[in-house]
Amino acid sequence: MTNRLLAILAIVLFSSIATLQAQGLLSEKTNFTKQDTLRGSITPERAWWDLTYYHLEVKVDPDNKFISGKNTIQYKVLEHNTVMQIDLQPPMMITKITQNGKALQVKDEGNAHFITLIDKQNIGEINSLEVSFEGHPKEAINAPWDGGFSWKKDPNGNHFIATSNQGLGASVWWPCKDHMYDEVDSMLISVNVPKDLMDVSNGRLRNVEQFGDTKTYHWIVKSPINNYGVNINIGDYVNFSEKYDGENGILDMDYYVLRDNLEKAKQHFKDAPKMMKAFEHWFGPYPFYKDSFKLVEVPYLGMEHQSSITYGNKYLKGYLGQDRSNTGWGLMFDYIIIHEAGHEWFANNITVKDVADLWIHEGFTCYSESLFLDYHYGKKAASEYVIGLRRGISNDKPLIGPYHVNKEGSSDMYDKGANLLHTLRQLIEDDEKWRQILRGLNRTFYHQTVTTQEIENYISEQSGIDLTEFFNQYLRTTKVPTLEYKFENKALKYRWSNIVDKFDMPVVVKLGEKTQWLFPKAEWKTMLLETENASFEVDPNFYVESKKL
Numbered sequence: 001m002t003n004r005l006l007a008i009l010a011i012v013l014f015s016s017i018a019t020l021q022a023q024g025l026l027s028e029k030t031n032f033t034k035q036d037t038l039r040g041s042i043t044p045e046r047a048w049w050d051l052t053y054y055h056l057e058v059k060v061d062p063d064n065k066f067i068s069g070k071n072t073i074q075y076k077v078l079e080h081n082t083v084m085q086i087d088l089q090p091p092m093m094i095t096k097i098t099q100n101g102k103a104l105q106v107k108d109e110g111n112a113h114f115i116t117l118i119d120k121q122n123i124g125e126i127n128s129l130e131v132s133f134e135g136h137p138k139e140a141i142n143a144p145w146d147g148g149f150s151w152k153k154d155p156n157g158n159h160f161i162a163t164s165n166q167g168l169g170a171s172v173w174w175p176c177k178d179h180m181y182d183e184v185d186s187m188l189i190s191v192n193v194p195k196d197l198m199d200v201s202n203g204r205l206r207n208v209e210q211f212g213d214t215k216t217y218h219w220i221v222k223s224p225i226n227n228y229g230v231n232i233n234i235g236d237y238v239n240f241s242e243k244y245d246g247e248n249g250i251l252d253m254d255y256y257v258l259r260d261n262l263e264k265a266k267q268h269f270k271d272a273p274k275m276m277k278a279f280e281h282w283f284g285p286y287p288f289y290k291d292s293f294k295l296v297e298v299p300y301l302g303m304e305h306q307s308s309i310t311y312g313n314k315y316l317k318g319y320l321g322q323d324r325s326n327t328g329w330g331l332m333f334d335y336i337i338i339h340e341a342g343h344e345w346f347a348n349n350i351t352v353k354d355v356a357d358l359w360i361h362e363g364f365t366c367y368s369e370s371l372f373l374d375y376h377y378g379k380k381a382a383s384e385y386v387i388g389l390r391r392g393i394s395n396d397k398p399l400i401g402p403y404h405v406n407k408e409g410s411s412d413m414y415d416k417g418a419n420l421l422h423t424l425r426q427l428i429e430d431d432e433k434w435r436q437i438l439r440g441l442n443r444t445f446y447h448q449t450v451t452t453q454e455i456e457n458y459i460s461e462q463s464g465i466d467l468t469e470f471f472n473q474y475l476r477t478t479k480v481p482t483l484e485y486k487f488e489n490k491a492l493k494y495r496w497s498n499i500v501d502k503f504d505m506p507v508v509v510k511l512g513e514k515t516q517w518l519f520p521k522a523e524w525k526t527m528l529l530e531t532e533n534a535s536f537e538v539d540p541n542f543y544v545e546s547k548k549l
Contacts, residue, residue, distance in 0.1 A: 032405040038112040040406030045085035049075040054187035062159040068134035084115045087171035087178035092135040099129040137173040143300035152299035161234040162298040170227035181353040183224040192216040198237045202308045203291040222290040224447045229306035247285040252292040268315045271337045278375035284439040287349035302336040304343030325388030342368035356401035357452045358408040363417015389415040395478040419543040420474040469503040486549040492527045508539035
C-alpha cells in the first residue's frame, strides 16, 4: 500500500472518529428550553434532599424489548419541602409511586416528574419511596454516542443486550435523581433475565435467584456512584478472573466475555493489569477496591461504567485497530481498555457537578493514555503520542459548556484537554511533583463531585503557579497562544498574540544550539544575540503556535 493511500485512509479514519466525538454526548443545540433547565439545574425540588441509597429492580424481556421494575429511593431530608423531582424519559412510564404504603400524586412535566409527598419531611430524617416503572426504553442508534438500550444478538443467536446513557442520562431507562451533583452513596441492582442468560452490572455479585424460567442477579455497589455509570449487560457470558496486588491490597479483577471469546480474551485482556499498574502509579489507588474491577464485553464500542467497564473494541489494539495519534504509539495498547478504565479515576472517582465541566472527565482520561505509555514505554513515547493527538483539535468552541442546561463544551475536551495537561507538566518542570498533584486530586476529591474552579484552584495551589490566565486561555476560549518573533540585527524580538488579558506563560525554545526558557508577554520583549538570524524552534511539548514575522 502506498504512503499516499495510507495517509488518505488515516485522514478518513480520523475524520470518522472526530465526527463521532463531535456528535457529542448530547445533541448539538444553542437554544435551551425549560426541559434543559429542569434536567441540568439543581431545582428546588432536588435541592432539599440528599440521595443515600437505591435499590433498582429491573425485569428485562428481550424478545419484546420491554423492561419493568421498581426503584426504591432512600434519601436524607436537608430542608422542609413537600415536592420531589424524579426523572424518567418517555416512552418509559411511571406506573405508581408510594411512600409508607400511601400512593402519591405525580405531576408529569416532560422528563421531570414532580411528586407531592403526604408525610411530613423532617430535617435529618432518612426516608424512602418506591417508584414503579415500565416501557419500551429508547433503543440506541449509535451507542454509546446515541445511547439507550442495545438489543443485539451474538454470533450464536443469543440475546446480547447492554445499556449506555452518558449524556442522554440514566433516566432514559430508569427513574432516578438524574443530575450529577448528587451521587447515591450505595445501591443494589437486581436484574431479572431469562435463565439461559446472565446479567453483569456494577459492583460485586451478591447472589443469584431462580424464579421459574428466569434468574435474578443481585449486584451490590458499596461506593458512591453517578447515575450514568449504572449499567445492565446481558448475554451468554463466561467469566475468568485474577488477583491484582495493588496499593490498597488485593484487588479482584474480573472479566465477562461471550463464551466463544474466552481464550482470545485471556490473552488480549493482559492490558488490564498493565493499566492498573500504570494508573495506580500516576493517580493513586484504584478508587473502588470494595466493588472490584470488571471488564464486560458488550455489542458497542465501550464506556466507563463504574467498576463495570464495558468493552467492544473487537480485541484489537488501538481504536478499532487504528492509531488516533498517527505516531505508532497508539497501537501499543487497546484504546478502550486504557481509556475507559482511566475514567475510574476521572469521571467515577472525581465526577463533575455539571456536565458543562465534562472536560475534567475526558481531558484527564485522554491524557491518561499518554501516561500509560510513559509508565511502560518512556517519556518520549508519551510526548509523541499526546502531541500527535493535536491533529484532531478543531477549536470550534470552548471546552467548558453553558452551565445548568445539561450541555457539554467542545468535543475538543479529549485531545485539547490532554494537551493542556501535557503543557502544564512542562510548566511544573518536576515530574514527581506533577505525579503527586494527580494523585492528590484523587485523594482530595475522593468519591466527590467537583467544579472546574475547584480543580483549577487545587492545581494552582499545589504547583505554586498562578494558573488563572492559563486555564482561562485553554478552557474558556478557542484561541491557541501564538508566539510571534522576529530578528532585527543581533536581537530577537518576541511576544504572545491571540491570548487572553494578562496571559504570560513561559515557554521553552531552542535558539540556535541552546535550549532555554522565554518569558513572553503581550508586549514585545527583546533578547540580544551573538549572531544574526539564529534558528528558532518552540518546544513541541507546549500546545502553542509560533509565527515568524
